[in-house]
Each structure stands twice: as structure tokens, then as C-alpha cells.
Amino acid sequence: MSTxxxxxTRRSVKAADMPHGRPDAATLQQILAAGLRVPDHGKLAPWRIVVIEGEARAAFGRDVLRPAFEKNQRADAPESTLALEAGRFERAGVVLAVLSTPTVPHKIPVWEQHLSAGAVCQNIVIAAQSEGYATQWLTEWTAFDPDVKAALGCNSQDDQIAGFIYVGGKLTNTDDRPRPDYDAVVSHWSAG
Ligand SMILES: Cc1cc2nc3c(=O)[nH]c(=O)nc-3n(C[C@H](O)[C@H](O)[C@H](O)COP(=O)(O)O)c2cc1C
Structure with missing residues (x-):
């Protein structure tokens, strides 16, 4: 198939629908290396990736997600909800936290540095899906929670979590979703 x-035709697969499994270590490394080959104004490499896989998924849920949810999202959450939140990363075989870590101050605008982190996310999605793996880019509450951000290494107030890329076993989603109307989005500028 051409690029x-x-x-x-590529599609994401919902984290809840991902089959068990994940890329092996060598394949994951290739996916991540491809993910890092993005446009990057100023060559600042303003991003970091934290890999959460295997037993680390449950440990992160127990030590970070669950207490963060109870403290910052919903203090009166029942045990069933807390257990659900603690298991969030276990929906996929591996969760890749992509951090946008801009250099500030710098002549390269922070916005452009964040955009480069978004490109890392999409490159990883494309790379993983091209190898046949079920993949989804999610933020949910977890990307914006201060305790989750701190636990992953967001050290300055400009640091953000650009996304969590969930990668499961091999599964191709063949159902397309509604796409925006091409002509509503694309126009050709012409001199007035
Ligand atoms: C930055 C970003 C954050 C997202 N966060 C969520 C989310 O929190 N929850 C959700 O259901 N979908 C979220 N999505 C959408 C999913 O990635 C969804 O799977 C995607 O729109 C499916 O489209 P695709 O098949 O074209 O990849 C997010 C997308 C982006 C770009």
C-alpha cells in the first residue's frame, strides 16, 4: 500500500476495544524512533516520551492515577470508580506519554514547540498503525492533572502532556468515522 x-484509510482503535498484546521491544523502539523524526523548528527536541508498559501500567495506576483522581478530580468517588481510574493504562499493552517540554524563553515560539510535540504523537500513531497495531491518542483528565504531569516529568509550567498514545495488539479498524467535508475545510486563496 502506498503511503x-x-x-x-488508517483508523484508530478505541483503547477499550484493544486486543491484548503490544509491539515487542525492538518494534517499539523503531516506532518511537520514527516518532521522533518530526519537523522541529530550531532543533530544540522539545519533547520527551515516557514508556509505561507491563507491570508499570498497574503500578502507575495505583501510585499516581488513583490518588490524583481522588485528590484533584472527584474527592467523593466510590471505590468502583477509583478502581476503574487506577486501571486506565491497563486498557493497552503499552502507553506512551508524550510530553511537550518547550525551551522558554526562546526565539522559537512556545506554540511552535508544542506543535512539534503534536507531530511526535501523530508520527507514533502512524508508525504503530502502519505495523498493524491498535492505537489511539488520548488525553482524558489524565493529561491535565497536575500530579500526573509531575509524576511523568513535567517540571515547568510550560510543560504539557501532548497525549497518551495507547498501543495494543494487532487489530485493524475497518469502520471509518464521519470525516469533515473537504470543501468546508479547504479553500484556495486568490487575489481579490
Ligand atoms: C490531542 C488529542 C486528544 C484526544 N483525546 C481524546 C480523549 O480524551 N478521548 C477520546 O475519546 N478521544 C480523544 N481523541 C480522539 C481519538 O484520538 C480518536 O481515536 C480519533 O479521533 C479517531 O480518529 P482516527 O481514526 O482518524 O485516528 C483525541 C485526539 C487528539 C488529537
Whole structure:
């Protein structure tokens, strides 16, 4: 399949629907290396990736997600909800936290540095899906919670979590979702 055909047909798979499994260590390394080959104004590499896989998923849920949810999201959450939140990362075989870590102050605008982190996320999605793995880019409450951010290494107030890329076993989603109307989005500028 050509790259163009792949991009015109690839689909994400919901984290809840991911089959068990994950890329092996060598494949994951290749996916991440491909993910890092993004446009990066100023060559600042303003991003970091934290890999959460295997037993670390449950440990992160127990030590970080659950207490953060109870403290910052819903103090009166029942045990069933807390258990659900603690298991959030276990929906996939591996969760890749992509941090946007801009250099500030710098002549390269922070906005452009964040955009480069978004490109890392999308490159990882494309790389993993091109290898056949079920993949989804999520933020949910977890990307914005101060305790989750701190636990992953967001050290300055400009640091953000650009996304959690969930990667499971191999599964291709063949159902397309509604796409925006091309003509509503694309226009050709012409001199007035
Ligand atoms: C920055 C970002 C954050 C997202 N966060 C969520 C989320 O929290 N919950 C959700 O259901 N979908 C979220 N999505 C959408 C999912 O990635 C969804 O799977 C995607 O829109 C499916 O489209 P695709 O098949 O074209 O990849 C997010 C997308 C982006 C770009």
C-alpha cells in the first residue's frame, strides 16, 4: 500500500476495544524512533516520551492515577470508580506519554514547540498503525492533572502532556468515522 493510501484509510482503535498484546521491544523502539523524526523548528527536541508498559501500567495506576483522581478530580468517588481510574493504562499493552517540554524563553515560539510535540504523537500513531497495531491518542483528565504531569516529568509550567498514545495488539479498524467535508475545510486563496 502506498503511503498516501495508508494515510487515507488508517483508523484508530478505541483503547477499550484493544486486543491484548503490544509491539515487542525492538518494534517499539523503531516506532518511537520514527516518532521522533518530526519537523522541529530550531532543533530544540522539545519533547520527551515516557514508556509505561507491563507491570508499570498497574503500578502507575495505583501510585499516581488513583490518588490524583481522588485528590484533584472527584474527592467523593466510590471505590468502583477509583478502581476503574487506577486501571486506565491497563486498557493497552503499552502507553506512551508524550510530553511537550518547550525551551522558554526562546526565539522559537512556545506554540511552535508544542506543535512539534503534536507531530511526535501523530508520527507514533502512524508508525504503530502502519505495523498493524491498535492505537489511539488520548488525553482524558489524565493529561491535565497536575500530579500526573509531575509524576511523568513535567517540571515547568510550560510543560504539557501532548497525549497518551495507547498501543495494543494487532487489530485493524475497518469502520471509518464521519470525516469533515473537504470543501468546508479547504479553500484556495486568490487575489481579490
Ligand atoms: C490531542 C488529542 C486528544 C484526544 N483525546 C481524546 C480523549 O480524551 N478521548 C477520546 O475519546 N478521544 C480523544 N481523541 C480522539 C481519538 O484520538 C480518536 O481515536 C480519533 O479521533 C479517531 O480518529 P482516527 O481514526 O482518524 O485516528 C483525541 C485526539 C487528539 C488529537
Amino acid at each position: 498516501l493510501s495508508f494515510l487515507q
